[in-house]
Amino acid sequence: MKSIQIDVAVIGAGTAGLAAYRAAKAAGKSVVMIEGGEYGTTCARVGCMPSKLLIAAAEAAHEARHTAPFGVHIDGEVRIDGHEVMARVRNERDRFVGFVVASVDGIPQADRLRGYARFIDNTTLQVDDHTLVQAARVVIATGSSPNVPPPFLALGERLIVNDDVFSWDTLPQSVAVFGPGVIGLELGQALSRLGVRVRVFGVSGSLGPLSDPAIRDYAYATFSREFYLDTHAKVGRMSEVDGQAELVFVDKGGIERSERFDYVLLATGRTPNVRGLGLENTGLALDARGVPLFDASTLQCGDSPIFIAGDANNILPLLHEAADEGKVAGENAAHYPKVLPLRRRAPIAVVFSDPQIAMVGQRFADLAPGSFVVGEVSFEDQGRSRVMLKNRGLMHVYADVQSGRFLGAEWLGPRAENIAHTLAWAYQMELTVAQMLEMPFYHPVVEEGLRTALRDAQAKLAG
Structure with missing residues (x-):
């Protein structure tokens, strides 16, 4: 096992990690960026961009079906080719990912280390079984993954997360969506407009990011006219039967129903990727999720030389916020123990x-x-x-x-x-x-x- 010494080690090569690397490098420090997975940000690979590609196809289908009020009549049925829809989604997605990969390829090879990092102590990282990294400071920018509550595991291969949608070869016939948040609402409506039978279930009454009751009620009434939406759903048994997901639920009329779906799309939130990092070896105080307690303004974990940025801290899991946080985390790591607060932009x-x-x-x-x-x-x-x-x-x-x-x-x-x-x-x-x-x-x-x-x-x- 080889050993290297470095000023700043950045764990993760996503949006926050890339920003942290560049900021620390600009400060004149030696930096290594460690990544065990595929290069390409969450936004480009399974988030912002592929979801907008699917939405764009859905909007095209919806507009084509609703020209008559303008006096414009399209003869014949609007035909949706699921293979072509998903081919464009994947091709354009890969193009966006390619831009990110190209930017990573522009980083000197000596500054890139492939493998999964694990803390041995506050400033020592072991990367797989090949490298020990002795770092003066560390930035954790490991991103997040979809949260999967245990009851859903009964659905086996019929259970998917949003990451899986963009690998489809074609569109399914039916999908049940759990979680009417941002991801569930966007993908649920898009799939419905593309001819997929969709039911969207929530349990807390929430809808998207809305907190204003009047706006939330208006939104609920609006979307409910287009596809099945129940934000106070009562779902009982879930199981995999004959290659489909079978759900037993009480519908909005109070009637118990049993329906089968090709897939159940779980969109109930994301969890910071901190498992397996060996954070228990750092002596840092951890919250219930295993995430280090940190200062939200400086992104510093306690008084240690460890900083956490982007989706890994789950403050505001948005691309522009991850970029801002990565930059500040990288700068603060470079200048530690002198740290400065992040001036957040308007929410x-x-x-x-x-x-x-x-x-x-x-x-x-x-x-x-x-x-x-x-x-x-x-x-x-x-x-x-x-x-x-x-x-x-x-x-x-x-x-x-x-x-x-x-x-x-x-x-x-x-x-x-x-x-x-x-x-x-x-x-x-x-x-x-x-x-x-x-x-x-x-x-x-x-x-x-x-x-x-x-x-x-x-x-x-x-x-």
Whole structure:
């Protein structure tokens, strides 16, 4: 077994790991990046990009079926070729992964170490059975994996996670989705629009990332009209029968049903990849999941020279957050014991459903009652939205009653991904509602709906 000495060891070559490597390298330190799995980030390989490819196919099918209200009639049936759909998903996915792999290939070979790392002590790592790494500091950037609760294991090979979807050769006939969060909602709707029989089950009443009850109720009613959705599901027996998943559940009408599905897609969250790292050998305090306790601003684990970034810490499992965290973790590791806090950007979340869901700034659930007003707009009669027949949606914006500052927003509606960026900039600049209303709004655009909500908030602030 060979031994190497290094200033900074980065465990993981995903988004956070790559950012940490580059930051530590830019600080003039010797760095090694350790990766045991395939190169290519979660986003590119099994997350953001392949899911959007599947959604794009679903949107094309949906739009083709709904041209008649415009007076445009397509003769014949809209035919979906599952093999072609999945071939494009895989081909384009591989193209995106290729870009990431190419960027890793651009890193000097001496700075890359293949294998799985395990802590021997705080600053000694053993990589498989071939290398001991003596590092002055370590960055953990090992990402996360889908969480699989034990009861679902009874489904055997019929149980899949979102990672598996993008390896399909064709589309199945039926899928039951557990977890109406971001992943479950996006993939459930997309599969339904592509002709797959879909049922989406939840147990806590939650839907996507929404915390505003009015917006959540509107979203539930909207999606329930398109596919089966039960956010308070009562599911009993689950088993694998004759090559299918059999579920016994009580439907929304109170009737017990037994149905079979080709697959059960589990989208009930992700777990940090820390098992097998040997963290028990570091002396660090660990939480119930085995993740080191760390400072969320500096990403430092206790007062040790160990830092944790990206999905592995599970603060905000988003690509841009992982990149920011990786950079700060790498810089702090390079300059340890001097560490600086991360200045987080405005919170922003988007669900690429149709209508889209978005959240910016502070959540409704986190605001103190009586400390804010709510500005509202319905997109059902909003001009541009009706022109496009995309007029499904409801928005709430929140403003501080004392200062008038814009605090956040939750909504469902057309082009939410674009409006979310405008609001995130306003939040980060700490603008008031009055200042936001001084900004230009072109006509006719969907953003005029945002202006209506801001005007409603301003009227309530003045009252």
